[in-house]
Amino acid sequence: MEALERSIQECANIKELEKLRVEVFGKKGYFAAEFAKLKELKGDQRISFAAKVNEDKERFTDLINSKKEFLETKETKEALKKDAVDVTLYTNASNVGALHPVMSTMDRVIEYFASLNFSVEDGPLVEDDFHNFEALNLPKFHPARDMQDTFYFKDGALLRTHTSPVQVRTMLSQKPPIRMICPGSVFRPDLDLTHTPMFHQVEGLVVDKKGAVSFANLKSILEEFLKHMFGDVKVRFRPSFFPFTEPSAEVDISCIFCHGDGCRVCKNTGWLEVLGCGTVDPNVFKAVGYKDVSGYAFGLGIERFTMLLCGVPDLRSLFEGDLRLLEQFR
Numbered sequence: 001m002e003a004l005e006r007s008i009q010e011c012a013n014i015k016e017l018e019k020l021r022v023e024v025f026g027k028k029g030y031f032a033a034e035f036a037k038l039k040e041l042k043g044d045q046r047i048s049f050a051a052k053v054n055e056d057k058e059r060f061t062d063l064i065n066s067k068k069e070f071l072e073t074k075e076t077k078e079a080l081k082k083d084a085v086d087v088t089l090y091t092n093a094s095n096v097g098a099l100h101p102v103m104s105t106m107d108r109v110i111e112y113f114a115s116l117n118f119s120v121e122d123g124p125l126v127e128d129d130f131h132n133f134e135a136l137n138l139p140k141f142h143p144a145r146d147m148q149d150t151f152y153f154k155d156g157a158l159l160r161t162h163t164s165p166v167q168v169r170t171m172l173s174q175k176p177p178i179r180m181i182c183p184g185s186v187f188r189p190d191l192d193l194t195h196t197p198m199f200h201q202v203e204g205l206v207v208d209k210k211g212a213v214s215f216a217n218l219k220s221i222l223e224e225f226l227k228h229m230f231g232d233v234k235v236r237f238r239p240s241f242f243p244f245t246e247p248s249a250e251v252d253i254s255c256i257f258c259h260g261d262g263c264r265v266c267k268n269t270g271w272l273e274v275l276g277c278g279t280v281d282p283n284v285f286k287a288v289g290y291k292d293v294s295g296y297a298f299g300l301g302i303e304r305f306t307m308l309l310c311g312v313p314d315l316r317s318l319f320e321g322d323l324r325l326l327e328q329f330r
C-alpha cells in the first residue's frame with residue numbers, strides 16, 4: 001500500500017494516474033482484494049478491519065483526485081505554452097488588398113490627362129433627358145437614341161448612359177476655354193461577355209476660341225495617349241457617327257495580341273476599336289449658349305481598356321468579387 005501511495009505521488013501524467021487508479025479501485029485492484037478479506041473475519045476484528053479499509057479508501061480517493069487536478073492544470077499550461085502564437089512576430093502572409101483592375105486602369109487614364117492639364121470634372125449618376133440626350137444633339141425620337149439603351153425612372157429621370165452629360169454641365173457652369181475629363185460610372189441594360197449594366201467611361205472635352213482647336217489636335221493627343229496606354233501600337237481613325245460630334249471617328253489600335261496579323265480577339269481584322277471622338281457638333285454649343293468657339297471631344301470605356309490590358313476574357317468576372325481572380329491583380 002505504501003508502494004502504491006508513493007507511485008501515485010510520483011506519477012507524472014494523467015494516463016499513468018488512470019492506470020494506478022485502476023490498480024487501486026478496479027475490480028481486480030487493491031481495495032477489491034482488501035474487501036474480499038472481510039469474509040474471513042468475524043466480530044470486532046471484522047469491524048475494525050472494515051473501518052481501516054474504508055479510511056484508507058477515502059485517503060486514496062483524495063490522493064488521486066488532488067493528483068489528478070494537479071496534473072490537469074500542469075498539462076493545460078504546457079499545451080498553452082506549446083501552441084502559443086507570438087502575435088508580435090512579423091509575417092508577410094497576411095491578406096493585403098489592392099486596387100480593382102478597373103480602378104487602376106481608370107487611375108492611369110486620369111493621371112495621363114491630369115498631367116496634360118485637363119481638369120477632372122464630376123456629374124450626377126441620375127440624369128435628366130436634357131443633359132444626357134437633348135443638349136447632346138439627341139432630340140426625342142431621334143433614331144440615334146437607340147445606340148444607348150437606357151434605364152428610366154418613373155418620373156422620366158434616368159441613369160446616365162454615358163459620361164457625355166458632364167460636358168454639357170461643365171459648359172453650362174464654366175466659360176471657355178475648357179479642358180476637362182470626366183471619369184465615372186455609367187449604366188445600360190446589357191449583360192454579356194463584354195457588357196455589364198454598370199461600367200465606367202472617361203469623357204474628354206476641349207473648347208477654345210473659334211479656329212483654336214482642330215481635329216488635328218484631337219488626333220495627336222489621342223495617338224500619344226493610346227501609345228502611353230498600350231505601348232508601341234499603330235493608331236487609325238475611322239469615320240463614324242456620334243450625334244454630338246461632327247465629323248466623328250472611331251479610333252482603333254493595331255491588335256496587341258497578334259500585332260495586326262489577325263486573331264480571335266480582333267476577329268481577324270488586326271485592329272481593336274478603343275474609343276470614339278470628334279469635333280464638337282455646333283448644335284451642342286448652341287444648347288449650352290457657347291458662341292464663336294471650336295472644340296473636340298472623346299469618350300472611352302475603361303472596362304474595354306482593362307480587358308485588353310489584363311487579358312480578361314469575360315467582363316462579368318471583374319464584378320463578381322471572386323478573390324481568386326482579384327488576387328491576380330495585386
Ligand code: DAH
Nearest residue numbers: 162245276277278297298299
Ligand atoms: N458617349 C459615347 C458613348 O457612350 C462615347 C463618345 C464618343 C463620347 C464620341 C464622345 C465622343 O465625347 O466625341 O458611346
